[in-house]
Amino acid sequence: MTQEFIYAYKKMPDDLSVNGASLVDWEDLPEINRVLNGQYRFYGNYSRSGQYRSYLKKGNFIKAKVPDGSWQYFEIYNVKKNLTSVSVTARHIGFMANKNFIVKSFTDNGNGSQIMTNLKNSLAFDQKFNYLSNVGTTHQFTARQVAPVEAIIGSNNGNQNLTGVTSAELDMDNYDLKLVKQIGSDNGFRIDFGINLEAIEEEIDEESIVNSLYLVGGVPDNDYDEDKEPIEYGYLEIDGVTNENRRIAKRENGDCKTVDELIKWGKTLFDNDRIHEPKATHTVSMVALEHTLEYGDMYQELASLHFGDVAHVRAKELDIEIKERMVEYTYFPTLGKYKDIVLGNDLSLYTSAVNTQAQELKKKIDNRTETLVQNVLNATAWITGNSGGHVVFRPEKAPSEILIMDTPNVANAKRVWRWNLNGLGYSDNGVNGPFGIAITSKGEIVADFIKVGTINAEVFETSFNAYGDVLKLVKGTLQIWNENKKIMELTKKGMEFWNRKESIGTIGTTDSAGNPFPNAVTPTPLEENSLVIRTNGDGKYILISPTAEKGFVLLGNGKAYYFGDLDIQGKLTVRGKEVIPGQNGGPSGGGETPGGYPDELKTDAEKRAW
Numbered sequence: 001m002t003q004e005f006i007y008a009y010k011k012m013p014d015d016l017s018v019n020g021a022s023l024v025d026w027e028d029l030p031e032i033n034r035v036l037n038g039q040y041r042f043y044g045n046y047s048r049s050g051q052y053r054s055y056l057k058k059g060n061f062i063k064a065k066v067p068d069g070s071w072q073y074f075e076i077y078n079v080k081k082n083l084t085s086v087s088v089t090a091r092h093i094g095f096m097a098n099k100n101f102i103v104k105s106f107t108d109n110g111n112g113s114q115i116m117t118n119l120k121n122s123l124a125f126d127q128k129f130n131y132l133s134n135v136g137t138t139h140q141f142t143a144r145q146v147a148p149v150e151a152i153i154g155s156n157n158g159n160q161n162l163t164g165v166t167s168a169e170l171d172m173d174n175y176d177l178k179l180v181k182q183i184g185s186d187n188g189f190r191i192d193f194g195i196n197l198e199a200i201e202e203e204i205d206e207e208s209i210v211n212s213l214y215l216v217g218g219v220p221d222n223d224y225d226e227d228k229e230p231i232e233y234g235y236l237e238i239d240g241v242t243n244e245n246r247r248i249a250k251r252e253n254g255d256c257k258t259v260d261e262l263i264k265w266g267k268t269l270f271d272n273d274r275i276h277e278p279k280a281t282h283t284v285s286m287v288a289l290e291h292t293l294e295y296g297d298m299y300q301e302l303a304s305l306h307f308g309d310v311a312h313v314r315a316k317e318l319d320i321e322i323k324e325r326m327v328e329y330t331y332f333p334t335l336g337k338y339k340d341i342v343l344g345n346d347l348s349l350y351t352s353a354v355n356t357q358a359q360e361l362k363k364k365i366d367n368r369t370e371t372l373v374q375n376v377l378n379a380t381a382w383i384t385g386n387s388g389g390h391v392v393f394r395p396e397k398a399p400s401e402i403l404i405m406d407t408p409n410v411a412n413a414k415r416v417w418r419w420n421l422n423g424l425g426y427s428d429n430g431v432n433g434p435f436g437i438a439i440t441s442k443g444e445i446v447a448d449f450i451k452v453g454t455i456n457a458e459v460f461e462t463s464f465n466a467y468g469d470v471l472k473l474v475k476g477t478l479q480i481w482n483e484n485k486k487i488m489e490l491t492k493k494g495m496e497f498w499n500r501k502e503s504i505g506t507i508g509t510t511d512s513a514g515n516p517f518p519n520a521v522t523p524t525p526l527e528e529n530s531l532v533i534r535t536n537g538d539g540k541y542i543l544i545s546p547t548a549e550k551g552f553v554l555l556g557n558g559k560a561y562y563f564g565d566l567d568i569q570g571k572l573t574v575r576g577k578e579v580i581p582g583q584n585g586g587p588s589g590g591g592e593t594p595g596g597y598p599d600e601l602k603t604d605a606e607k608r609a610w
Contacts, residue, residue: 003334006030006044007063008055012073012093016174020063025050027085029332031339032066034307036183036327036347037153037163037170040092042074045085056088064333068306073174094172097129098147105143105151112166112179115141119148119162133179135168152179158432160411169308184308184325191298192314199288199295204315205279205346210249212237215266217256233259236266238276249275279346280315280322286338303338311343403431494532505535505542 007020023046030044042062046053062074074090105122107115112135120131122143131148141162143151152162153170162179163170171178193200214234235248251269256262269275289299305311305326313324328342392403392410401420405413416431417424425435425446438446469487472479478490486498494508506513513532520526533542538556545551550564572579 002336004065004336006333008052009061009063009073010055012061016071016073020061021052021055023050023052023055023062025053026334030064030334032064032331032333034066034329034331036308036325038328040094040172042090042333043088045082045087047085048081053086056086061093062088062090065336066333067329067331067338070173072172092172093174094129094177095149097127097177098149100124100127100148102143102146102148102151104145105141107139107141109138109140111136111138112168115139115162115166116177116179119143119151123148128175130176131179132176133168135166135179135181137166139165141165149177152177158410164411182308184306184310186310188312189301189305189310190312190314190321191301193282193298199285201283202315203281203283208279208346209247209276210269211241211276212246212248213266213269214248214250215256215262216250216252217258217262218254220257230254231256231259231262233262233266236263238270274323274345277320277322277345278315279344280313280324281342281344281346282313282324284341284343286340290337302341305341313343405431503536504540505533507531507533 005019006023006026008023009020013020023044025047027045027047030042032040032042034040042064044062046056056076056079058076058079060076062076063071064074066072073093075093075096076088076090078087078089080087101124102119102122103124105118107118110118112133116131116133120129142159143162144157144159146157147154149170150156150161154161156162162168166179168179168181169183171180171183193202213236215232215236217231217233219228219230237246251266253262253265256265284302286299286302289295289302302311307326307329309326311324311326313322314320315322322345324343324345325347326341327344327347330339330341331337332339390403390405390407390413392405393401401418403410403413403419404417406415407413410431414428414430416427418427418431418433418435419425421441423438423440423442423444425433425438427433427435435446438444440446470481472481476491479486480488485500489496489498492512494506494512496506497504508531510527510530510532513534515526515530516532516534517526535542535554535556540556542554543551544554551562553561553563555561
């Protein structure tokens, strides 16, 4: 058996056929793992003392032979040193296109080639990559503020990616990024896996079967005089449906404007999407199968399959034939053999970035991330146990956020928790919000209602009206501000009021604001029995006014003015002496001078005031 070499390069050669430094000192067999519309990676463990070990650095390149016989380049992105070896992980160079950026690319109604061309023309800078397609159907597609490969097979900034929109697949051939209708071919390959074959793990999902369709289309064209209901048709069924086995589902396509168009489209769901068949996955250990003598022929047939090829599989549990495709493989490039392959017919798992990542989580994630996910799932059984939440890490290549959703499909999810570097938020309206409950990375909490026991904070701030007034709780004080000006502060001193520079005065009690009349003799003590309104010295005023230009003005120096008419309904006394009207300002009786003024009034001004 001929053994293929793995070649290393310090930079990408201009001529891709040129061989680099031969890497021969592998501690174990290198592997290439590829997933439909997903990861395409190389992994190897190389001797630390091996020849050309210095080539295995982050940013360098590796060339290896893949199952279809072509040589593909991989960029090294992770190198870990062990005691006697270094582990190397590299991704296909097609993902280097993600170093570019698309601000916006919009195709209103274009085929695959037109959409791919628009993506290339929208790149921030030129690269060697070719954007190609053989998809003939026309579609509308938008990529906004996203890397190109992320737009094609990734999260597309929260929108449906290109493979999902076009029901297509991304093939990578070095610098060629090809959007194709289908990778691989159907050569009529049929296989019966048998009942007791331990090398094959079979998973069958019968719950997803649909054999009867209730179809809803769009509103008929050229009929705008009044509101119209969309066209409907029920029920489109396959042969053999009875009341005992009938499983009805609703499907919608707003592009269908007539019943005939709706029926024609509905038939494609049976003929092409095979929705009436159970969802099946067969994971085949090719290493184990190769050494099972009675299945040698089966091994040779499976080994001849290429990525994306069709296999007509006899499911051992249901005894029916299911059309499946090779959707994933792990390959030994030096031996030219598969380690294992995955056959499946649920291609929706591979046209949605979210589902691809969910499947990859189940099989690929390392132990630390596995522990993190388990901790999240176990934290509250109500979230993921009783309610059946679905956890997704995205984007696939380098997860930067976690989604916890009510459905496994991000496009259909309504109740979503979204957690990334910018914060944590909850929405009842899908992954793009709005988020009525959120905690941001800037320390902000957004919620319609917060129920807590105790809040411990340096500053608590909120705006409570349309005039720019802001309420703050700052270190035990309640403050009101407007345009960076403190207006009021409530502390243990009472309610204190401010101008732009300083405190003006206080409303409080004698305990908080102090007793301004410590020597006063009153029927009951002023302390604990008084509401105190006081200013802070000269130049400050207390104004009590029922309307403009009327009322009392109390000066900081002790003087007082009243503007307006003053009607006293009780007694008027001055230093204990009653003032009696009609007595020249003074009372009758002793203690006054002949002029009727109290002895204390000496000057004319004092007497006039009296």
